[in-house]
Amino acid sequence: MTKTAPKVVANTDNAGDRIAARFALLKKKKRPGLVTFVTANDPTPEVFREILEGLPSVGADLIEIGIPFSDPMADGPSIQLSSQRSLKHKTKVADVLASVKAFRETEIDTPIILMGYYNPIYHYGVQEFAEAAAAAGVDGVIVVDLPPEESAELTVHLAANNMHMIFLTAPTSSDQRLPTILKSASGFVYYVAITGITGTASADEAAVKDAVTRLKRHTDLPIVVGFGIKTPEQARAISAHCDAAVVGSAIVDIIAKGIGKDGAVDRQLSVKVLEFVKSLATGVHGAWP
Amino acid sequence: MAEARNTYKSGADENGHFGLFGGRYVAETLMPLILEVERAYNACRDDPKFAAALKHLNTHYAGRPSALYLAERLTAHLGGAKIYFKRDELNHTGSHKINNCLGQILVAMRMGKKRIIAETGAGQHGVATATVCARFGLQCVIYMGAKDIERQKPNVFRMRLLGAEVRPVDKGTATLKDAMNEALRDWVANVRDTYYLIGTAAGPHPYPTMVRDFQSVIGDEVRVQLKDAEGRLPDSLVAAVGGGSNAIGLFHPFLDDAEVKMYGVEAAGHGISTGEHAASITGGSPGVLHGNRTYLLQDEGGQIKDAHSISAGLDYPGIGPEHAWLHFQGRVNYVSATDKEALDAFQLCSKLEGILPALEPSHALAYVMRTAPKLPQNHLMVMNMCGRGDKDVFTVAEALGAKL
Numbered sequence: 167m168t169k170t171a172p173k174v175v176a177n178t179d180n181a182g183d184r185i186a187a188r189f190a191l192l193k194k195k196k197r198p199g200l201v202t203f204v205t206a207n208d209p210t211p212e213v214f215r216e217i218l219e220g221l222p223s224v225g226a227d228l229i230e231i232g233i234p235f236s237d238p239m240a241d242g243p244s245i246q247l248s249s250q251r252s253l254k255h256k257t258k259v260a261d262v263l264a265s266v267k268a269f270r271e272t273e274i275d276t277p278i279i280l281m282g283y284y285n286p287i288y289h290y291g292v293q294e295f296a297e298a299a300a301a302a303g304v305d306g307v308i309v310v311d312l313p314p315e316e317s318a319e320l321t322v323h324l325a326a327n328n329m330h331m332i333f334l335t336a337p338t339s340s341d342q343r344l345p346t347i348l349k350s351a352s353g354f355v356y357y358v359a360i361t362g363i364t365g366t367a368s369a370d371e372a373a374v375k376d377a378v379t380r381l382k383r384h385t386d387l388p389i390v391v392g393f394g395i396k397t398p399e400q401a402r403a404i405s406a407h408c409d410a411a412v413v414g415s416a417i418v419d420i421i422a423k424g425i426g427k428d429g430a431v432d433r434q435l436s437v438k439v440l441e442f443v444k445s446l447a448t449g450v451h452g453a454w455p
Numbered sequence: 456m457a458e459a460r461n462t463y464k465s466g467a468d469e470n471g472h473f474g475l476f477g478g479r480y481v482a483e484t485l486m487p488l489i490l491e492v493e494r495a496y497n498a499c500r501d502d503p504k505f506a507a508a509l510k511h512l513n514t515h516y517a518g519r520p521s522a523l524y525l526a527e528r529l530t531a532h533l534g535g536a537k538i539y540f541k542r543d544e545l546n547h548t549g550s551h552k553i554n555n556c557l558g559q560i561l562v563a564m565r566m567g568k569k570r571i572i573a574e575t576g577a578g579q580h581g582v583a584t585a586t587v588c589a590r591f592g593l594q595c596v597i598y599m600g601a602k603d604i605e606r607q608k609p610n611v612f613r614m615r616l617l618g619a620e621v622r623p624v625d626k627g628t629a630t631l632k633d634a635m636n637e638a639l640r641d642w643v644a645n646v647r648d649t650y651y652l653i654g655t656a657a658g659p660h661p662y663p664t665m666v667r668d669f670q671s672v673i674g675d676e677v678r679v680q681l682k683d684a685e686g687r688l689p690d691s692l693v694a695a696v697g698g699g700s701n702a703i704g705l706f707h708p709f710l711d712d713a714e715v716k717m718y719g720v721e722a723a724g725h726g727i728s729t730g731e732h733a734a735s736i737t738g739g740s741p742g743v744l745h746g747n748r749t750y751l752l753q754d755e756g757g758q759i760k761d762a763h764s765i766s767a768g769l770d771y772p773g774i775g776p777e778h779a780w781l782h783f784q785g786r787v788n789y790v791s792a793t794d795k796e797a798l799d800a801f802q803l804c805s806k807l808e809g810i811l812p813a814l815e816p817s818h819a820l821a822y823v824m825r826t827a828p829k830l831p832q833n834h835l836m837v838m839n840m841c842g843r844g845d846k847d848v849f850t851v852a853e854a855l856g857a858k859l
């Protein structure tokens with residue numbers, strides 16, 4: 167690391183900032199957080215809303231909602247299929263925002279982060295998107311294929327609407343590369359634990375520990391680790407070394423299993439999904455000594 | 456910075472933008488690698504030894520320069536402009552794709568990469584990639600849509616004969632765009648030893664620039680050859696556009712010659728109004744896919760739509776970003792030709808000139824047939840015959856209802 171590179175300092179004023187408030191609360195409780203990922207309207211708009219509404223009470227500390235895309239280049243088979251299931255319902259950005267708005271009617275503290283690819287957002291209009299997302303109660307945005315070099319046209323509008331642009335860092339992000347990413351980062355820093363697509367290889371605990379230590383040298387923002395975390399045991403092991411762990415494909419796989427060959431959705435599906443999330447939360451919440 | 460007004464050849468800028476278009480829209484895992492490809496390419500571009508090695512391969516392996524041929528009977532038949540074909544179908548492997556593959560394989564080897572991946576639609580780029588990998592003894596994996604594998608069986612077998620592994624992609628629509636997604640997924644998982652040899656002038660920077668530079672040998676040769684034949688510049692250039700590598704290769708050396716008109720011919724499939732086409736500029740809108748901002752076929756929610764063309768090589772829902780910019784600037788005219796017009800052109804050219812054109816340049820030829828009769832006899836028109844039609848005989852037979 168170049169010694170002169172300024173460390174990114176997290177905003178300490180949490181007023182109106184659900185993400186900062188949530189990480190402050192986790193720190194107070196002396197435990198890491200669980201971040202869950204589901205794609206909007208997967209498998210159906212109704213079941214998705216049941217899952218979404220149930221997540222905070224089973225221990226999801228932050229919620230990522232996937233905006234479906236026809237060409238999810240960084241995702242493995244699980245999330246690709248989940249995107250396709252969502253698109254069968256013709257899910258648009260406006261529908262995703264509507265479900266966040268509905269969620270916010272009953273839940274005001276759990277941060278919501280939208281995750282997806284740039285084209286649906288760009289097509290919606292970046293300024294319109296930022297305004298509508300803020301109005302719906304979205305707290306942050308992760309755009310997988312929008313590296314910091316290309317992100318200014320979106321971040322300027324997110325910042326104007328008090329939302330966070332959350333950037334990914336990867337095992338390939340060198341100490342020379344990190345300042346470029348972190349100078350635009352806010353909310354938290356997402357560390358991609360594997361060199362590959364979602365839901366494939368398993369994250370390596372020792373490598374994650376080293377990577378988080380390295381990231382902490384560059385930033386004071388919370389470090390959230392995802393990709394390759396599938397079980398409560400893995401979630402516990404990984405979250406021991408960071409501020410929160412993300413589970414996506416493993417949750418999405420349970421949704422996939424709940425759909426019969428005839429396309430009918432298991433009536434107990436949301437219950438099964440939430441039970442699994444609860445087991446993940448139990449693992450994660452006890453991870454710090 | 457304002458666009459430089461005195462040249463169309465200054466792009467891309469340092470971040471890979473052609474005006475609004477281009478750029479580097481990839482996952483962070485790939486960013487360091489993309490930047491490394493750019494550094495390696497810039498080093499190659501500045502190295503006379505690299506240029507000499509590429510020239511040697513182009514001459515002795517690919518068979519360049521390709522001929523510039525006066526299509527006398529077609530010219531007489533159409534009764535207007537004087538029509539020349541740039542014979543890039545005579546290259547080794549049967550299309551212009553080899554120009555780019557020879558250049559990129561030298562870049563990949565300079566980077567020390569041992570494993571090459573590529574996407575292919577019709578199989579021409581897959582065959583060219585498998586060819587250069589065989590020539591230099593590198594491992595080669597080709598991603599190809601399951602549907603395309605079914606309709607391009609001879610090329611699949613050619614790739615296997617050349618030692619490549621052909622991996623079918625049954626995800627999404629199982630065509631070229633899905634093959635490209637899968638190649639990108641492979642690359643993310645194998646960044647350390649793998650080089651992604653993109654086949655068209657699209658994708659994240661530096662690919663659109665690099666592919667254009669390697670294909671510009673086409674236009675550079677035309678400039679010299681036409682000077683020898685006619686003593687002057689062409690009046691118009693015509694080329695088919697899918698991703699647009701053969702067209703940018705022909706056009707780029709002439710961009711600053713204001714008197715040279717240029718026509719990029721997109722595939723109109725069953726007709727633009729039917730929605731079943733592959734004409735990203737004529738029938739699409741700006742968006743971001745596969746690492747660059749460009750014109751795309753997309754629905755009202757920003758989801759990518761399927762392209763349709765009888766030509767598998769044009770069957771892609773996007774176009775290279777430099778073409779998007781040249782359209783935006785009004786420097787190149789983007790027009791279109793339907794499946795049927797391309798089939799008619801394919802047959803006419805076969806009978807009049809004894810040349811079976813690939814279905815891709817058959818689209819360009821359709822535009823030539825439409826416009827040449829209206830032009831004066833001293834109008835010099837150069838069309839890029841970028842591929843040979845042998846690979847398409849099954850498709851053409853089926854379309855004409857002939858039994859083989």
